[in-house]
Amino acid sequence: MTKVKGDTDTATQILDVAERLAQVRGFNGFSYADIAAELHLTKAALHYHFAGKAELGEALMTRYATRFSDALAAVESRVDDAAGRLDAYADLYLGVLRKERMCLCGMLAAEYETIPVPMRDTVLRFFEANEEWLTRVLEQGRAEGQLQFAGPPADTARMIVSSLEGALLVARPFGDITRFQMAATQVLAGLRAASTGVV
Amino acid sequence: MTKVKGDTDTATQILDVAERLAQVRGFNGFSYADIAAELHLTKAALHYHFAGKAELGEALMTRYATRFSDALAAVESRVDDAAGRLDAYADLYLGVLRKERMCLCGMLAAEYETIPVPMRDTVLRFFEANEEWLTRVLEQGRAEGQLQFAGPPADTARMIVSSLEGALLVARPFGDITRFQMAATQVLAGLRAASTGVV
DNA sequence: GTCTATAGGCAGATAGAC
């Protein structure tokens, strides 16, 4: 099952480096030269695998979306209760911060006006997919009486996504993981039903 | 009192254009050529006013911080109650979104690794100044029984700043103002004491 | 697949005339 194809091949290595650079420096903050130097290749070799930076960016987004969607599915199969799923969701962001990165789509949201047009829709669809997943979790949690919130679950889902993205955005420059954790904890604590709520 | 100096002079015009470009496209997303073209000047003229892009960036930050601090003072003199001040604070962000911009410091937080070093501290101090102001408002609101939240006010202040930054970050690419408003409303609603809380 | 070599463009920046 491992290494079906493209596990450690050059294209994958390029994507790995590009992804890290995009998450740390932004899509406009790295060049083909940066990737080439790190992989001890030439820029020309990169163009063989990805026609241009725009195409590389699209490949980046496609892979990122798939991976995130897989991560959400993994959370669902690993954790049963809604509150636990929300915590696990926040932990996905925490993992990104631990690597001193920004969420790729959060970064691209900031750079939205300057990224290649084909990447833009993918950014929006990433947020929507996250919101849809959270909406289902919130509906479940409310139905089971574990979660408590006013208004449509979809609105709260949007609030969660943007709050966590923001917590990542602000915590990263401070290099302070607890800054993220406290913000995330506070956002999610407000959704817990009184019986399981804050002391 | 108006036009003491630098009200419509070239340096101010340069800052105005640079600020908008930085908030829309990012600090790495515009060039001296962009500013020069918009003001019908040459790049050389810009270098007369600001030695380099790094110096322009510093001037940008200084002015932005001052302006924001003035805006917070204005809120305090205009609104008395803590809940109203929080709403007014969120409205500051809303005003940025209405101009289809990102918060300058939120944008620079994303670009943190690539911006000139002297600008970095200013970004962090901007967030801290916001948090300090919010902390005072939260303390006031809790003392008066208008606001309700668990833990240190400073923690909740951080949560508010990052949540609003995130709401701006995500709402802007969607071009959807209500997306921001709903997120902001939900974040702040959770802080209102039960008597004035959500129906 | 990866290389060398190179093209064409734009970036930030400077010198010196007016």
Next chain:
DNA sequence: GTCTATCTGCCTATAGAC
């Protein structure tokens, strides 16, 4: 203060050898 002219460097991208 603003200009023209120019520099150096990096960017994305391509042609063609191996």
